[in-house]
Amino acid sequence: MTYTVAVVSAGLSQPSSTRLLADRLAEAVRAQVKEAGGEVLVEVVELRPLAHALADNLVTGFPPPELEAAIAAVTSADALVAVTPVFTASYAGLFKTFFDVLDKDALAGKPTLVAATAGTARHSLVLEHALRPLFSYLRAVVVPTAVFAATEDFGDTTSGQLQERIDRAAGELAALLAPSTVRRAPAPDPFEEVTPFEELLRGNG
Amino acid sequence: MQFGIFTVGDVTTDPTTGRTPTEHERIKATVAIAKKAEEVGLDVFATGEHHNPPFIASAPTTTLAYIGAQTERIILSTATTLITTTDPVLIAENYAKLQHLTDGRVDLVMGRGNTGPVYPWFGKDIRQGIPLAIENYALLRRLWREDVVNWEGKFRTPLQGFTSTPRPLDGVPPFVWHGSIRSPEIAEQAAYYGDGFFANHIFWPASHTQRMVNLYRRRFEHYGHGAADQAIVGLGGQAFMRKNSQDAVREFRPYFDNAPVYGHGPSLEDFAEMTPLTVGSPQQVIERTLGFREYVGDYQRQLFLMDHAGLPLKTVLEQLDILGEEVVPVLRKEFAALKPAHVPDAPTHASLVAAAAGGKDSTVYAEADSATGSRAEDAGAVR
Numbered sequence: 001m002t003y004t005v006a007v008v009s010a011g012l013s014q015p016s017s018t019r020l021l022a023d024r025l026a027e028a029v030r031a032q033v034k035e036a037g038g039e040v041l042v043e044v045v046e047l048r049p050l051a052h053a054l055a056d057n058l059v060t061g062f063p064p065p066e067l068e069a070a071i072a073a074v075t076s077a078d079a080l081v082a083v084t085p086v087f088t089a090s091y092a093g094l095f096k097t098f099f100d101v102l103d104k105d106a107l108a109g110k111p112t113l114v115a116a117t118a119g120t121a122r123h124s125l126v127l128e129h130a131l132r133p134l135f136s137y138l139r140a141v142v143v144p145t146a147v148f149a150a151t152e153d154f155g156d157t158t159s160g161q162l163q164e165r166i167d168r169a170a171g172e173l174a175a176l177l178a179p180s181t182v183r184r185a186p187a188p189d190p191f192e193e194v195t196p197f198e199e200l201l202r203g204n205g
Numbered sequence: 206m207q208f209g210i211f212t213v214g215d216v217t218t219d220p221t222t223g224r225t226p227t228e229h230e231r232i233k234a235t236v237a238i239a240k241k242a243e244e245v246g247l248d249v250f251a252t253g254e255h256h257n258p259p260f261i262a263s264a265p266t267t268t269l270a271y272i273g274a275q276t277e278r279i280i281l282s283t284a285t286t287l288i289t290t291t292d293p294v295l296i297a298e299n300y301a302k303l304q305h306l307t308d309g310r311v312d313l314v315m316g317r318g319n320t321g322p323v324y325p326w327f328g329k330d331i332r333q334g335i336p337l338a339i340e341n342y343a344l345l346r347r348l349w350r351e352d353v354v355n356w357e358g359k360f361r362t363p364l365q366g367f368t369s370t371p372r373p374l375d376g377v378p379p380f381v382w383h384g385s386i387r388s389p390e391i392a393e394q395a396a397y398y399g400d401g402f403f404a405n406h407i408f409w410p411a412s413h414t415q416r417m418v419n420l421y422r423r424r425f426e427h428y429g430h431g432a433a434d435q436a437i438v439g440l441g442g443q444a445f446m447r448k449n450s451q452d453a454v455r456e457f458r459p460y461f462d463n464a465p466v467y468g469h470g471p472s473l474e475d476f477a478e479m480t481p482l483t484v485g486s487p488q489q490v491i492e493r494t495l496g497f498r499e500y501v502g503d504y505q506r507q508l509f510l511m512d513h514a515g516l517p518l519k520t521v522l523e524q525l526d527i528l529g530e531e532v533v534p535v536l537r538k539e540f541a542a543l544k545p546a547h548v549p550d551a552p553t554h555a556s557l558v559a560a561a562a563g564g565k566d567s568t569v570y571a572e573a574d575s576a577t578g579s580r581a582e583d584a585g586a587v588r
Binding site: 058062064194 | 396416417
């Protein structure tokens with residue numbers, strides 16, 4: 001079975017260590033799913049090119065076409081990997097804005113891996129204090145291991161500690177990707193399944 | 206097909222001069238705009254309803270009655286009447302009175318309003334937006350159709366033996382449209398009653414309009430009011446025109462860039478592509494407007510927003526000249542040629558009277574009501 005995994009990366013520099021971490025996570029998820037006999041289709045959503053579209057969406061209330069496509073990719077994916085740089089003790093504003101314009105039910109039940117990058121490991125609990133509550137609110141199923149990479153982790157090529165965390169988190173996400181657990185049924189379309197007016201009149205809207 | 210304009214009555218600074226009109230100036234400008242609309246041959250003038258700055262659109266029936274007294278032909282409508290926060294008894298009285306004063310030149314578009322804080326100003330709760338729209342409208346219909354109403358609901362005090370006065374002109378209530386951007390319940394409501402559906406169709410992608418209109422048409426047929434393509438659909442629209450399209454873009458851009466609702470966001474070009482806004486030559490507006498029927502089907506009413514975002518009165522009146530002289534005559538001809546014979550026109554007072562096999566005076570005299578024999582003051586005893 002082939003699973004789609006949306007990878008949202010909110011890094012701003014190019015190349016960005018956030019995207020680097022996102023790619024390593026995506027690769028680890030692909031490897032783990034493959035081991036279990038499945039395939040993974042990775043769909044990367046880079047938020048930097050969508051920065052203007054996101055601001056427009058805030059102002060107008062609707063997404064421009066390129067953002068609409070990104071939202072659809074994330075909403076329809078079987079799983080999500082969400083990676084942000086830490087800005088001023090929390091997720092980046094761009095990262096939050098993307099999840100602000102998603103439908104509140106878009107991530108319900110979706111297996112999700114959260115990760116962050118920062119200049120120093122002193123920010124690592126941002127994952128637990130900021131990202132995890134955000135995705136809990138959106139009713140995503142967030143895997144227990146959240147992956148934090150500080151600059152020094154990218155420098156450390158010998159201990160393998162970062163790769164170990166990446167593999168553990170990817171394994172947890174892969175474990176949630178099984179034919180029986182993946183939510184494939186599309187959400188009911190309120191324009192197809194309308195509440196009959198007699199029901200509304202009775203106050204059962 | 207009917208053509209007209211709708212206004213939200215915003216008091217907005219003209220970004221090219223930095224000048225903000227006074228309320229008085231904006232109120233008088235609204236009247237001048239409505240009179241101009243009739244002068245250039247438009248069919249409908251509709252005003253919105255807001256109860257907070259920067260709008261002057263409160264007390265809509267006062268505005269409409271004043272305009273009605275100075276016009277002969279134009280239909281006076283709303284876009285929208287707040288069915289959620291306005292007591293349906295007052296709506297019944299005010300618009301029936303307006304019908305009498307203007308000899309039937311009245312219809313209404315019901316809406317829930319988009320300003321959250323307005324609900325508590327009128328003692329209502331925004332969390333009940335949809336249920337309020339449903340209950341209040343159900344009561345309004347009875348107040349216009351039944352001489353004596355006994356009623357009890359969730360959202361206002363019960364009525365016992367209540368007669369709303371004046372009774373609708375010729376015994377025929379004003380035609381009602383329901384407006385909503387994205388609530389399927391409201392399209393369902395319009396379809397259930399066989400009322401019209403008005404899609405705002407500005408500031409948002411046309412896909413929203415298409416979904417709502419499709420739902421309304423499908424359910425209109427489901428409830429047995431006719432075929433889906435016979436449902437009564439109205440659309441908004443937004444245009445700015447000059448002879449040369451580059452002039453239109455150059456002149457409108459500062460108003461666009463600073464406009465309430467969408468200003469400081471997308472570029473004019475992007476927004477014009479994503480929404481029904483057209484800034485260009487009259488010919489471009491004609492072509493764009495004719496294209497609307499490709500995704501909503503043959504429809505009955507087209508209203509344009511012409512006077513927002515701080516455009517000066519002089520400019521708005523020039524826009525109405527262009528609309529009335531160069532755009533609407535072509536649209537009338539083209540739409541008429543495209544419309545199949547079985548698709549009805551928008552109901553008017555005259556057509557509703559004809560459908561009711563003639564008008565009848567429906568005065569309820571104080572002595573006794575002709576239908577029930579009861580008198581308002583006897584209601585307690587009758588019960």
